[in-house]
Amino acid sequence: MRFAKFGSLVLAGAFLLGLGAAAQAEDLRIGVEGAYPPFSEKTASGELIGFDIDIANALCAEMKVSCTMVEQDWDGMIPALQAKKFDAIVASMSITPDRMKVVDFSKKYYNTPAKFVAKEGMFTSDTPEALAGKRIGVQRATIHDDFLTTKYTNSEIVRYATQDEVYLDLTAGRLDAILADSLAMDEGFLSRDAGKGYAFFGVDHNDPEFFGEGAGIAVRKGEDDLRESFNKAIAAIRADGTYDKIMKKYFEIDIYGG
Amino acid sequence: MDFSLISENYDFLLLGIVNTLSLVSLALLFGGLISVPLAILSADRHRVFGPIIWGYTYIFRGTPLLIQVYLIYYGLGQFEFIQNSVAWPILRSAWWCALIAFSLNTAAYTTEIFRGAIEATPLGEVEAAKACGMSRLTMMRRVILPSAFRRALPAYSNEVIFMLHGSVVASTISVIDILGAGRVINGKFYVFREGLYSAAVIYLALVVLITQGFQLWENHWHAHLRPRPTSTPLKAPKH
Incomplete structure (x- = not known):
């Protein structure tokens, strides 16, 4: 009885595995x-x-x-x-x-190029000197993370798992500025209710060494x-x-x- | 596995160890300090505080730590009046938010552990203390609490390990704890195993240290409970 049950379980398992392989192909x-x-x-x-x-x-x-x-x-x-x-x-x-x-x-x-975003009028320049000592939010493991980690060594880089969390902490006032793809931020943040009062500043970043x-x-x-x-x-x-x-x-x- | 990634980025892992250890040890300290009075009031079935404490431990033990951390970190940050309040410099920091959530969480569990241990005090010990004419406070300080702490120690050592494991939640709100450091390494080099394995090994080592420490502590505190040798002849007292 016990073995019969075990046997049918194994069969069912093998069947499911087979199905999975077939679907994958x-x-x-x-x-x-x-x-x-x-x-x-x-x-x-x-x-x-x-x-x-x-x-x-x-x-x-x-x-x-x-x-x-x-x-x-x-x-x-x-x-x-x-x-x-x-x-x-x-x-x-x-x-x-x-x-x-x-x-x-x-x-x-x-x-599309990368750009910085902050509260409107907070910064006029986005050079590493202008942002020294500031908290900059970025999504972990992105080209923007790489760029900040290499060039903005005097700023505090705060890394998040998703871009949505970066927006949340910018609006919560925990970050001074954020860096991401300009288009993603324009459509995904600045043009939405949450992004009111925030704006791009600085130049377009598209250095191929970092941004490909x-x-x-x-x-x-x-x-x-x-x-x-x-x-x-x-x-x-x-x-x-x-x-x-x-x-x-x-x-x-x-x-x-x- | 590329071990050079780990050795080249040991500074991230060190920062992670510092953040995890400081968060967990301070949370245990604050949690412990909060829990002792709560446990006493709760065991006494205080008419006003009893139900409040019950509600507090019920909520914090009944909801996941991750949600508690999110509510304190993202939830409070949404309110303008909190952003303008004097508490904002503290609530602005992810590290402090994690510490507050961890302290409240471990305090709830520790309160229940201590309450159970206090309620399990043998009646004879209480009667003996009363017979000696001890006041309620003296009895608590000299008889009930010392014996309750001894009984609570094994359960409390579990809580310490749970707290260490639960502390990985801090990495989800941008704190670079041990897991957070592993994730930074993973993200930097587009790998997965290197960061996670090194984090796992560090947690494992910490748990071994903690269990060994509690073993020694229990041996010390529970020495009177060990079976006594009966076959060895009595030695003459030394002068």
Whole structure:
């Protein structure tokens, strides 16, 4: 009796494992973040929306594969890709030399500069000297984190798991300034109620050494076929107007960059 | 595993150890100080304070520490009047918010541990103290509390270890504690194991130290409970 039960359990387990393997073979699993408006965020009903999500779906449609979106916290994104939790990252990930040591990237699918935000009129300049001794908030493991850690050594860098937490602590008055992608902050913070009274200051930051050439789709090293099919799909949706349609849904300006 | 990442970034881990140890030890100190009077009042079934203390321990033991930390850190920071109050310099800092939440949390658990130990005082000890003519205060100080602390020690050592493990919550509100340091290393080099393994090893080492320390303490305090040797002949007293 006992053995019979155990045996059927093992069988059921093996069956489930088999199902999982079968599903994986025909599916492409895409890692997305879900806390980076307007590129990816979650609606009240838990549905993922945003520019990254729409682009990922358009690319999958173009590549004629069925895709599953897998949500993943930002700071575990690359490790999760390598652990095969998913096969590609479509999460506004900038193509940087440091990241290219561990993953491969498709060509960029958009490129926007980084900028500082603070209370309106609080700062006029964003040089390391102007921000010395100030508390600057940033999302952990981002190009902005890298840039601040290297260049703003006299400021206190406060690191957060998500960009949403950075906004929360800026409005709570715990941070003097924050650095992130200008477009993400414009759409995700400054143009919303929470961002009233806050504004950009300083210059556009796009030093390729830190900020790379734009956001690309990351795949595991050596998966050249997948990378190539993403490149082709990006070119295709750029050519047939799908890209522009998605872009206009979220932004008033051209974010693809020169 | 790339061990050079860990050795090159030992300064983050050191900062993490300092932050974790200071948070946990201060929380245990404040929590302990708060819990003793609460436990006495609670064990006495004080008419006014009894239900209030019961409510306090019920809420803090009944909700996750993570929520308590979030409510103090993000919740209080949302109110303008708190941002303008004199308490803001303290509530502005993530470290202080964590300390406040940890202290209140461990005080609730410790109150219940001490209350149970006080209520379990053998009646004979109380009667003997009364027979000696001790006042209520003297009896509490010289008989009930010392015996209750001895009984509470094993349960309290668990609470200390739970507090150490629970303190990882601080890393979610931007404090660089031991786990936070591991996450900074992970984030910097796009790895996962290096930071988490080094954090786990440090926590493990701390738990070993704490359990060893409590073992020694228990041996010292519970020496009178050890079985006595009966077969050894009595030695003549030395002069």
